[in-house]
Amino acid sequence: MISLFLLVLAMALVTYIPRLVPLLWLRDLKLPPFVKRFLLFTPYAVLASLIFPGILQATTSLTSALVGGAVATSLAFLRVNLMLVVIGGIAGVYLVETFL
Amino acid sequence: MATPVPQMTPISNKDAFRSGMRAGIPVAVGYIPIAIAFGLLAKSFDMPNVITLAMSLFIFAGASQFIGVQLIMAGSMYWEIILTTFILNLRHFLMSAALSQRLETTSNRFLAAIAFGVTDETFSVASTRDESTRGHFVLGLNMIAFLAWNVGTWIGVFLAFGLPTSVQTSMGIALYAMFIGLLVPSLTRKPVIVVAAIAVLTQAVLYYGVSPFIPLSSGLSIILATIVAAGIGAMVYKEDEA
Numbered sequence: 200m201i202s203l204f205l206l207v208l209a210m211a212l213v214t215y216i217p218r219l220v221p222l223l224w225l226r227d228l229k230l231p232p233f234v235k236r237f238l239l240f241t242p243y244a245v246l247a248s249l250i251f252p253g254i255l256q257a258t259t260s261l262t263s264a265l266v267g268g269a270v271a272t273s274l275a276f277l278r279v280n281l282m283l284v285v286i287g288g289i290a291g292v293y294l295v296e297t298f299l
Numbered sequence: 300m301a302t303p304v305p306q307m308t309p310i311s312n313k314d315a316f317r318s319g320m321r322a323g324i325p326v327a328v329g330y331i332p333i334a335i336a337f338g339l340l341a342k343s344f345d346m347p348n349v350i351t352l353a354m355s356l357f358i359f360a361g362a363s364q365f366i367g368v369q370l371i372m373a374g375s376m377y378w379e380i381i382l383t384t385f386i387l388n389l390r391h392f393l394m395s396a397a398l399s400q401r402l403e404t405t406s407n408r409f410l411a412a413i414a415f416g417v418t419d420e421t422f423s424v425a426s427t428r429d430e431s432t433r434g435h436f437v438l439g440l441n442m443i444a445f446l447a448w449n450v451g452t453w454i455g456v457f458l459a460f461g462l463p464t465s466v467q468t469s470m471g472i473a474l475y476a477m478f479i480g481l482l483v484p485s486l487t488r489k490p491v492i493v494v495a496a497i498a499v500l501t502q503a504v505l506y507y508g509v510s511p512f513i514p515l516s517s518g519l520s521i522i523l524a525t526i527v528a529a530g531i532g533a534m535v536y537k538e539d540e541a
Contacts (some may be wrong), residue, residue, distance in 0.1 A: 200347060200349075200350075201348035202377075203347070203350050203371070204349075204350065205368075206371070206380065206381070207350060207353050207354050207357060207358065208357060209377070209381050210354070210357075210358050210363065210367055210380065210381060210384045211357035212360045213384050213385035213388065214358050214359070214360045214363060214384060214385075214388045214391075215383055215414070215415060217385075217388055217389050217390075217392035217395065218382040218390045218391045218392075218394075218414040218415065218417040218453065219395070219410075219411060219415075220392065220395070220413040221395040221396035221398075221399050221479065222395045222399045222402075222410045222411075222413065222414045222417075223378040223407060223411070223414075225396050225399040225400070226340050226399045226400075226402070226410075226428075228405075230400070231516060232373055233336050233533050233534070234533075235400065235517055236532070236533035236536065236537075237529045237530060237532075238393075238396055238397040238400050238401075238529075239397070239533075239534035240490070240494045240528070240533060241393050241394070241529045242379075242390070242394075242395040242423065242426035242427065243485060243491050243494050243495050243498070243524060243528075243529075244494050244495070244497075244498045244524065244525040244528035244532070245390070245393065245394065245419070245422070245423070245498075245521065245525050246423055246478050246481055246482040246495070247482060247494070247495035247496075247498035247499050247502075247524075247528065248498045248499070248501070248502050248520070248521045248524035248525055248528070249419055249423075249475075249521060250475055250478045250479060250482065250499075251373050251499045251502050251503065252502055252503070252506045253475065253517065254472070254475040257471045257472045257474075257475050258469065258471045258472055259471075263469075263472075263473060264475075267469075267472035267475075267476065268472070268475060268476070268479065271472070271475070271476035271478075271479040271480060272479050272483060274480070275479050275480045275482075275483035275484060277401075277484055278484055279332070281322065281325045281477065281480045281481070282324065282325050282328070283360075284476055284477070284479065284480030285325050285328060285329060285473050285476045285477050285480065287473070287476070288472045288473065288476025288479070289472055290469075290470050291472075292469040292471070292472045293469040294455055296469060297504065
């Protein structure tokens with residue numbers, strides 16, 4: 200039990216370090232323009248790589264995941280509130296898994 | 300860089316914090332079912348409740364907690380578990396680095412508090428909101444996500460035995476729907492479209508072409524795809540188009 204707890208603390212530490220180091224030490228550094236542009240593009244690159252291929256295994260079937268993703272994408276194109284995009288995605292999956 | 304100087308809005312720290320919490324509601328809604336699932340999984344593996352709750356409290360990283368529980372119960376070596384966790388979460392380095400360039404100056408202690416709450420989801424929301432130059436906004440956002448994650452874990456460990464599976468599995472799409480909802484409205488500028496497309500393409504190559512032969516953790520492939528896509532974007536688009 201104690202060793203398990205120590206393991207959790209070690210996991211917490213190696214999770215925290217990558218989150219902390221850039222925030223503390225990259226701020227005051229004068230970054231070269233290339234690195235700045237790289238960091239400006241990072242959010243979009245991260246979002247896209249989070250969505251695919253992860254979404255394929257987000258639900259119990261590929262079909263429901265794709266339908267949920269399609270509903271969310273359509274709603275997002277219509278610029279509706281983020282909460283509605285999420286609810287729409289869930290509803291899409293729920294309907295497919297219940298009725299197909 | 301001709302980025303417009305952000306208007307110094309007369310919003311108090313308290314209001315920025317509150318507005319961050321509001322911005323985090325979709326994240327919280329997505330986290331609760333996943334955290335419940337995490338609690339249930341740990342329970343089904345007979346993980347001591349204290350350890351499960353401590354994981355959500357101290358680690359606060361979804362994927363590595365799931366994998367951690369599985370590895371612990373499979374009897375993996377501790378150093379293997381720690382290394383896997385590290386590799387899986389190294390992607391947050393890129394996110395914190397991006398965040399470090401947005402945030403206005405705040406104390407190191409404050410930054411240390413913000414850093415703890417950097418996740419895929421909180422980062423995604425923060426980086427698509429103009430208010431995220433305010434430390435209090437990001438802290439509020441991270442805080443509500445952290446609360447939801449822990450509340451969900453408690454529910455999973457102590458309460459959730461009768462949740463219909465159909466509802467549970469439908470919730471699995473929640474975070475992805477949120478990512479889509481965050482990315483799609485940004486796809487109006489060509490550089491962003493190109494970077495997103497390269498990221499997906501790289502992921503496809505890694506997923507279908509590489510991972511059947513060389514096992515790649517999802518964390519590692521996210522890091523690789525991000526570096527390739529943001530790197531090409533930074534090389535090709537030299538003007539401040541990002």
